[in-house]
Amino acid sequence: MSIELLLALPVMLPLAGAAAALLARHHARLQLGLAIATLAAVAVVSAVLALHVAEHGTLVLQIGRWTPQLGIVLVVDRLSALMLVVSSIVTLAVLVYSSAQSVSESSERTPVAIYHPTYLVLVAGVAIAFVAGDLFNLYVGFEVLLSASYVLLTLGGSASRIRAATTYVIVSLLSSLLFLAGVGAIYAATGTVNMAELALRLDRIEPGPRLALEMILLVAFAIKAAIFPLSAWLPDSYPTAPAPVTAVFAGLLTKVGIYAIIRLETLLFPASVISDLLLAAAGLSLLVGILGALAQTDLKRVLSFTLVSHMGYMLLGIGLSTLVSMGATVYYVVHHITVQSALFLSAGLIEARGGTTNLARLGGMAKVAPVIAVLFFVPAMNLAGVPPLSGFIGKVGLILAGIDVGSPEAWILVGIALVTSLLTLYAMGKIWNRAFWQPASEEMAAELADREVAPVMIGATGALVVFSLLLTVLAGPLMAYTDAAAASVLERTPYVSAVLGEDAAAQVQHRIGEDGQKVELTQDGGGR
Incomplete structure (x- = not known):
């Protein structure tokens, strides 16, 4: 079998597994076994793709052997391969965790049999977004995962979940409409939605319309990534969902938005004039998010606000747009997917044992x-950036x-990043003190004595925590991989060459020089 055919499996396996799980809806154990086997297979395929791409370069699959200009193209380079590997590991760990926790504990009438098929559809949507070679199928990937997320958010049917899901649906539909409008406008301006071709054609558009197209897509992706000031929906939507669902949403779905922004600002709109806007949004996300976290008294809401805050670190690297910053951004995305998911799973363990996530009621859990x-x-210390952990x-x-960029804006952002890390x-210290160190009340002591946590939930969380530690142990080779991924996305020619051929790639301007610094592109396509 040709290695290129493997590109379809991260999408096809979860969809086939979802269909099989739905057919096995009356057999819970069989359904769970099918879901776990499917995600394990996706993880193996993703690892094979990552190793092959690292050695041989970008892989392209032209569906139906149509030309890239006319057909559907799947593309896996170092960046998308790495995202596939990390997402498959996290979704597998979360699925195992959820096998021991009722995801619809609030209502016995909820059709629990839909959880595994819906979860697999969500995984398929994430994979579509990572391997899509054109903007329309990137949109399709977002819509598939969002459709599945609507169902997962409302499992249990409680009033709080329905209310939170309503906000999530409205905001998601708004971002999707913006995204679709942007896709339509780009097609009207260029005659294509293939991202490799857009790398050639968007450079030739006048600066005004080009900026308008970029801003439409950026706003749509910023809503999905929960970038301030477009993040108000997240702290109200995520905490009400079951712990496994929240872990996937917080750890993974927002990073799909970051992945889209990386493609937008490197492949489609290189050397953008809005880098200062990205840096401003990064700084505001860092500060507003962490200040919001400090004001919360519920564990899940604290973690939700820290999620908003730490999206600013990733946007900072994208806004600086150098080889060093982009490599660090890709590494930080991998770190944050893993650590944030582990933290929300840990929050689920705390809730399962203590019966609440209200920090004012918790206590005595360390003993x-x-x-x-x-x-x-x-993972809490990892999120805070305590050395020598991956954070x-x-x-x-x-x-x-x-510091290397050295501009006043960059220095301000460096200061904000350091303050945010300390906050x-x-x-995290506030959570630790209240949940684990402060004496437990009589009511809480009774709850802790009566409740037990399933070993499977502890094992799945432990596996994810161990994986997060491997990001530190293997930081050297991993950062070499992320630096190579950064160089590839900034240069653009490897992507365009793999999809359209070397002749087309020769027309694409490079974004980085030999010293790794950004090359500004002039209006006529030259560099200076």
Whole structure:
């Protein structure tokens, strides 16, 4: 079998698994087994693709052997391969975790049999977004995962979940309408939606219309990625969902938006004039998010606000747009997917044992649940950037990139990034102190004595925490991989060459020079 055919499997396997799981809806164990086997197979395929791409370069699959200009093209380069690997590992861990927790504990009437098929459809949507070679199928990927997320958010049918899901649906539909309008406008302006071709044609559009097209897509992706000031929906939507659902949403779905912004600002609109706007949004996300977290008294809401805050780190790297910053951004995306998912799973363990996520009611868990304490403490310190963990490594890379740029804006962002890291440590310390160290009330002591947590939930969370530690242990080779991925997306020619051929790639301007610094593109396509 040709290696290119593997590109379809991260999409086709979850869709086939969803169909099989739906047919097995009356057999819960069989349904769970099918879902786990499917995601395990996706993880293996993703790892094979990542290894092959690292050695041989970008892979392209032309569906139906149509030309890229007319047909559907799937593309996997280092960036998308890495995202596939990390997303498959996280979704597998979360699925195992959810197997021991009722995802519809609020209502016995909820059709639990739809959980596994819907979850697999969500995974398929994420994969479509990562491998899509054109804007329309990127839109399709977003819509598939969003449609599945609507169902997952409302499992249990409680009033709070329906209310939160309503906000999520309205905001998601708005971003989708903007995205679709942007796709239509780009097709009207260029005659194509293939991203490799757009890399050639968008450079020739006048600056005014080009900026308008970029802004439409950027706003749509910023809503999906929860970038301030377009992030108000997230803290109200995620905390009400079951812990496994929240873990996937917080850890993975927002990073699909970041992935789209990376493609937008490197492949489609290189050397953009809106880099200062990106840096401003990064700084506001960092500060507003972490200040919001400090004001919360509910564990899940604290974590939701820290999620908004730390999206700013990734946007900072994109806005700086150098080889160093982009490499650190890709590494930080991998780190944040893993650590944020682990933290929300840990929050689920705390809720399962203590019966609440209200920090004012929790207490005494370090003594009665030391394993849960460790499973929370490690990713919490990682999120705060305590050395030598992966959060520290990623933040140091971003800070060094800002220092290298040396502009006043970059120095301000470096200062904000450092303050945010310290405030994140404070927020995590507040959770640790209230949930684990402060004495438990009589009511909480009774809850802790009566409740137990399924070993499978602890094991799945532990596996994800161990994986997050591997990002530190293997930081050297991983950062070499992310630097290579950054160089590829900034240069653009490897992507365009793989899809359209070397002749087309020769027409694409490079974004980076030999020293790794950004090359500005003049209006006529030259560099200076």
